[in-house]
Amino acid sequence: MKLSNTQTQELYTFTQKHYVDWYDVQTELVDHLANGIEAQRAINPNISFQDALKAEFKKFGIMGFSNVVEEKTKALNKHYRLLVWGYFKSFFKLPRIILTLFLIWSYYSMMVFFNNIFWVLLISCIVLMIVPFIFIYRQGKYVKSIKKKTGKKWLFNSIIVQLGGLIHFLNIGIYISVILDLERRVLSTTALVAISSFIILFGLLLYISIFVVTPNLRQQMAKQHPDYKIA
Incomplete structure (x- = not known):
């Protein structure tokens, strides 16, 4: 029945x-x-x-039901991270790898040109630190609007706000102390290339998480749940 x-x-x-x-x-x-x-x-x-x-x-x-909520949270976080990793790996295939290498070379050239690693890295870190905070702020407003429209809260939205748990690793501000230490060092070409690679790959990871995976997941969610609204 x-x-x-x-x-x-x-x-x-x-x-x-x-x-x-x-x-x-x-x-x-x-x-x-x-x-x-x-x-x-x-x-x-x-x-x-x-x-x-x-x-x-x-x-x-x-x-x-607490175990169900916990398992669902873990599953959604894992699904988000796997999608990010999948898109991230695609940048190491043609033709995107050419763009990635060009960006690394450009960043390296910029550090050499300005001859001031500290300020270049500091500005880069500030930018990469501000972007997630702007994302969190906007997503917070979005979640409130969804709650106001539908009267419903979605675990999915909570996962997105935290970028599937990646938000804890994308806070590049924790590396400021390392940057301050670099100011007192004379770095080799290899070190500069390594730093350039890290900054660019870090930025790509952030870009993929916010501008590629998040919109795609919202579309998937809308198909699975007709009550879910896309602003």
């Missing part, structure tokens, strides 16, 4: 009362609970909706 719309809505309310705030996770849990309840009714048509729901919920153990 299929669940009624009222009973389906009760399942959404049930998941929310058990600390699942994310609508995309709620939807997966509702589908799972509904299938379980329907299976129980097929075996025992006299079982009440509430008794069947309690029996299904017990299957999640003492932690309830």
Whole structure:
């Protein structure tokens, strides 16, 4: 026996009362609970909706839905990072590798031309540090607009704001102390090339995360969840 719309809505309310705030996770849990309840009714048509729901919920153990949320978060983070890595690797194939090598050479030439590694690196780091903060600020406004339009929160949006967990590694500001130390050193050509490569590849990773993977994932999300709105 299929669940009624009222009973389906009760399942959404049930998941929310058990600390699942994310609508995309709620939807997966509702589908799972509904299938379980329907299976129980097929075996025992006299079982009440509430008794069947309690029996299904017990299957999640003492932690309830918290493990599901945790696993879903890990899975989405991993999916995001794999997509970023996939696009990132494509820059090491023709013709993009030519562009990548050209950017590294240009950055190296700029450091040599200005003959002041400290200021070139400092400005580069500031730029690469500001971009994620601007992204987080804009995504925060976007998430609020989605919540206002739909009345729903999406775990997917939370993953995007954190760039699949990469945001913790993309904070290049932690390398400022290294830059300050470089000011007192005379660097070889090899070292300058290595630094140039790091800065350019770091910038590419940031670009791919924000401007390539994030929009693609939003489109995928819109196809999977019609309630998800793209601004």
